[in-house]
Amino acid sequence: MSEEIRVKNTGLRGVTVADSGISFIDGEKGVLIYRGYRIEDLADRSSFMETVFLLLFGVLPSVEQLEGFTRQVKDMRRVPDFVIESMRHWPKDARPMDVLQACVPLLSMAEEHSDAMDRQVCLNRSIGLVARMPTLVAAWHRIRSGQPVLEPDAELDHAANFLWMLQGRRPDPATARDLDVCLILHADHTFNASTFAAREVVSTRASLYAGVSAGLGALSGSLHGGANAKVMEMLLALEHEPDIEGWVKEQLLQGDRIMGMGHAIYKTGDPRAVYLKKMGQRLGEQTGGKWAAISHKIEETALAVFAAQGKTTILPNVDFNSAPVYYLMGIPTDLMTPVFAISRVAGWCAHIIEEQFADVQGKPALYRPQAQYVGEYCGLMGCEYSPLDKRK
Amino acid sequence: MSEEIRVKNTGLRGVTVADSGISFIDGEKGVLIYRGYRIEDLADRSSFMETVFLLLFGVLPSVEQLEGFTRQVKDMRRVPDFVIESMRHWPKDARPMDVLQACVPLLSMAEEHSDAMDRQVCLNRSIGLVARMPTLVAAWHRIRSGQPVLEPDAELDHAANFLWMLQGRRPDPATARDLDVCLILHADHTFNASTFAAREVVSTRASLYAGVSAGLGALSGSLHGGANAKVMEMLLALEHEPDIEGWVKEQLLQGDRIMGMGHAIYKTGDPRAVYLKKMGQRLGEQTGGKWAAISHKIEETALAVFAAQGKTTILPNVDFNSAPVYYLMGIPTDLMTPVFAISRVAGWCAHIIEEQFADVQGKPALYRPQAQYVGEYCGLMGCEYSPLDKRK
Numbered sequence: 001m002s003e004e005i006r007v008k009n010t011g012l013r014g015v016t017v018a019d020s021g022i023s024f025i026d027g028e029k030g031v032l033i034y035r036g037y038r039i040e041d042l043a044d045r046s047s048f049m050e051t052v053f054l055l056l057f058g059v060l061p062s063v064e065q066l067e068g069f070t071r072q073v074k075d076m077r078r079v080p081d082f083v084i085e086s087m088r089h090w091p092k093d094a095r096p097m098d099v100l101q102a103c104v105p106l107l108s109m110a111e112e113h114s115d116a117m118d119r120q121v122c123l124n125r126s127i128g129l130v131a132r133m134p135t136l137v138a139a140w141h142r143i144r145s146g147q148p149v150l151e152p153d154a155e156l157d158h159a160a161n162f163l164w165m166l167q168g169r170r171p172d173p174a175t176a177r178d179l180d181v182c183l184i185l186h187a188d189h190t191f192n193a194s195t196f197a198a199r200e201v202v203s204t205r206a207s208l209y210a211g212v213s214a215g216l217g218a219l220s221g222s223l224h225g226g227a228n229a230k231v232m233e234m235l236l237a238l239e240h241e242p243d244i245e246g247w248v249k250e251q252l253l254q255g256d257r258i259m260g261m262g263h264a265i266y267k268t269g270d271p272r273a274v275y276l277k278k279m280g281q282r283l284g285e286q287t288g289g290k291w292a293a294i295s296h297k298i299e300e301t302a303l304a305v306f307a308a309q310g311k312t313t314i315l316p317n318v319d320f321n322s323a324p325v326y327y328l329m330g331i332p333t334d335l336m337t338p339v340f341a342i343s344r345v346a347g348w349c350a351h352i353i354e355e356q357f358a359d360v361q362g363k364p365a366l367y368r369p370q371a372q373y374v375g376e377y378c379g380l381m382g383c384e385y386s387p388l389d390k391r392k
Numbered sequence: 393m394s395e396e397i398r399v400k401n402t403g404l405r406g407v408t409v410a411d412s413g414i415s416f417i418d419g420e421k422g423v424l425i426y427r428g429y430r431i432e433d434l435a436d437r438s439s440f441m442e443t444v445f446l447l448l449f450g451v452l453p454s455v456e457q458l459e460g461f462t463r464q465v466k467d468m469r470r471v472p473d474f475v476i477e478s479m480r481h482w483p484k485d486a487r488p489m490d491v492l493q494a495c496v497p498l499l500s501m502a503e504e505h506s507d508a509m510d511r512q513v514c515l516n517r518s519i520g521l522v523a524r525m526p527t528l529v530a531a532w533h534r535i536r537s538g539q540p541v542l543e544p545d546a547e548l549d550h551a552a553n554f555l556w557m558l559q560g561r562r563p564d565p566a567t568a569r570d571l572d573v574c575l576i577l578h579a580d581h582t583f584n585a586s587t588f589a590a591r592e593v594v595s596t597r598a599s600l601y602a603g604v605s606a607g608l609g610a611l612s613g614s615l616h617g618g619a620n621a622k623v624m625e626m627l628l629a630l631e632h633e634p635d636i637e638g639w640v641k642e643q644l645l646q647g648d649r650i651m652g653m654g655h656a657i658y659k660t661g662d663p664r665a666v667y668l669k670k671m672g673q674r675l676g677e678q679t680g681g682k683w684a685a686i687s688h689k690i691e692e693t694a695l696a697v698f699a700a701q702g703k704t705t706i707l708p709n710v711d712f713n714s715a716p717v718y719y720l721m722g723i724p725t726d727l728m729t730p731v732f733a734i735s736r737v738a739g740w741c742a743h744i745i746e747e748q749f750a751d752v753q754g755k756p757a758l759y760r761p762q763a764q765y766v767g768e769y770c771g772l773m774g775c776e777y778s779p780l781d782k783r784k
Contacts (some may be wrong), residue, residue: 008434009411014756014762017761018401020767021768023765024765036768045779062783063781080483082482089474089477090474094501097500101605105493106490107485110488115614191762193592196513196759200610201609202586202613203613204613205615206609210493210610214606218592218596218602221596223758320738346775365402366403368588368657369409369658370413372508373413374412376450383428385434389576390452391453
């Protein structure tokens with residue numbers, strides 16, 4: 001046992017809890033690396049399928065490996081019929097993140113489970129979850145909209161097939177490529193709250209599905225993956241606002257936050273946000289530029305207010321710039337966090353496998369921190385219990 | 393930001409991460425306290441309903457408060473019809489912990505959600521989850537066994553009603569009271585892996601349901617709540633073993649663990665295990681004493697081996713002694729971990745509310761630890777990306 005260490009009530013900020021070989025962030029320099037490769041290289045020159053292979057297997061695939069892997073993912077896109085049949089019983093106004101959280105244990109039910117920990121089994125299940133997450137999101141949207149659930153199309157790649165299953169029309173190649181790049185950019189981000197939750201859950205030797213389900217739960221929070229939907233709600237609310245500058249100043253004067261501004265790690269800019277901003281501007285130019293203009297005014301005003309307060313590290317994050325991009329692709333606001341999940345499931349699975357099979361220097365251990373007890377305490381023997389009928 | 397602290401690959405053992413006023417363990421003295429009260433007092437003189445009230449509200453209830461609370465729980469026992477209808481589509485061999493993990497988000501779908509954080513709403517949802525967890529476990533067991541799902545019986549208290557819904561007969565009062573005591577003993581245990589997972593998930597402002605779902609996932613692991621089922625599997629495998637002593641010695645010689653032995657915190661005995669051992673002996677006497685005798689032989693042999701190795705802190709834990717108790721109550725082996733969840737959901741909810749509403753000294757923060765990157769790293773600019781067609 002290590003000597004006692006206290007890092008109370010700071011959310012483990014700045015505390016290094018494990019070794020990991022999956023991704024690396026330099027928050028001062030604005031750098032994000034997956035398995036050695038900068039995300040700019042991956043976004044410019046790779047595909048989401050190749051990035052998933054890199055995250056799960058640790059190396060870039062050969063031509064043959066990528067073909068085989070892509071085929072395997074395509075072959076696993078369908079979900080069991082009982083999952084779709086179950087969905088038809090659910091309230092149509094259910095939150096899509098609740099739907100995903102319900103569906104992942106259903107996928108677990110379709111598997112044979114054994115006590116033996118098997119890396120190959122976990123890899124296959126990871127590939128299955130990457131393959132099926134878009135199917136689940138699209139199927140739920142079709143069911144809640146009273147539209148027929150569509151079969152996956154093996155002719156289409158991962159992002160294009162998702163848009164097809166969601167919208168019932170094949171997307172143009174540029175839109176499909178843009179979404180593919182968004183998936184690359186969101187696929188991993190070291191020990192963020194959802195990834196840490198996934199690792200923590202499987203440290204008990206719980207299944208990969210239990211870990212991914214915990215990741216989905218954490219991602220749904222508005223301080224994490226839920227933020228992209230909150231950004232879009234803000235943009236939509238400001239669509240006809242004549243004085244955006246005044247609105248932003250009033251928000252900040254009241255002590256409220258501007259959704260999509262600031263990051264726990266990045267202090268000089270989020271490299272994903274830089275990339276998505278350019279994408280949003282390009283898409284915006286094709287569609288009138290309304291959201292890019294609103295975003296720009298919010299950013300400009302907020303940064304000026306922050307600068308006047310001497311705060312130079314609160315900058316637009318990935319959610320600020322991904323939300324309008326997804327909107328312009330026709331993705332409903334409440335599916336923006338699920339789209340984040342469609343990408344991040346790759347990172348969660350890579351981390352779960354690392355946690356369970358310890359392919360890094362130190363062997364991970366069951367997470368079991370301590371709390372400082374600050375409650376009632378009447379001597380070591382406890383408070384005196386007074387029977388119910390003697391209580392006031 | 394705090395200075396950088398490294399506690400790598402030790403599962404945060406010995407690291408104090410937050411203030412909490414809910415429970416306290418003295419691992420050296422073998423003491424467990426809920427909100428100031430020793431579990432022995434609660435087990436001897438209280439009820440599970442009173443213990444849940446204590447955990448959620450921080451004080452023991454008055455007669456009127458306990459009556460009102462018990463009525464509220466009874467009124468919330470039913471689950472929405474669509475949950476039961478969904479279950480009928482699921483594979484009959486699904487693992488019951490997967491079933492619970494699927495059902496909790498379904499309960500979330502039946503709620504109205506808003507962005508506002510409201511303590512009273514969270515308390516009501518907590519009471520609903522405590523009320524409905526037994527209904528879910530029992531309904532699934534009835535469905536998988538091809539038996540009709542039974543309605544909750546408002547005449548029966550929490551434990552008795554669960555056994556009624558599960559087994560279709562009203563239990564004798566002594567059995568119902570024994571199960572109620574088991575639920576008291578399992579209700580909370582500071583920052584164990586499932587509770588920490590639940591707190592971590594809601595630190596993102598995710599819903600109470602997302603936190604409980606993560607708790608269920610962590611509990612399902614064999615190093616955590618899954619251990620009671622593993623203990624029972626061991627006892628059943630040894631039912632006709634003539635040489636239990638030899639089996640135990642061989643296991644330990646091979647470096648395998650004996651399920652239910654040892655605890656991360658308790659070093660002089662688990663107070664819950666002491667209590668449950670007595671219960672198991674009493675129940676065993678009434679039913680022939682087979683399991684108590686096997687347990688005793690395993691414990692005796694293992695402790696002798698450990699003593700010869702100079703290990704004096706590996707002692708029977710709560711799972712070692714709860715498994716045969718549940719078995720004698722007619723609870724199927726694969727429902728033993730779900731029964732743990734029926735109890736621990738109270739602790740998870742108390743911790744989630746503490747995490748989200750910060751009724752302790754420090755305000756909790758979004759959990760966002762760091763990892764030490766030990767992967768590929770080719771200078772700050774990352775490895776050079778070689779295009780697919782240039783790779784070997």
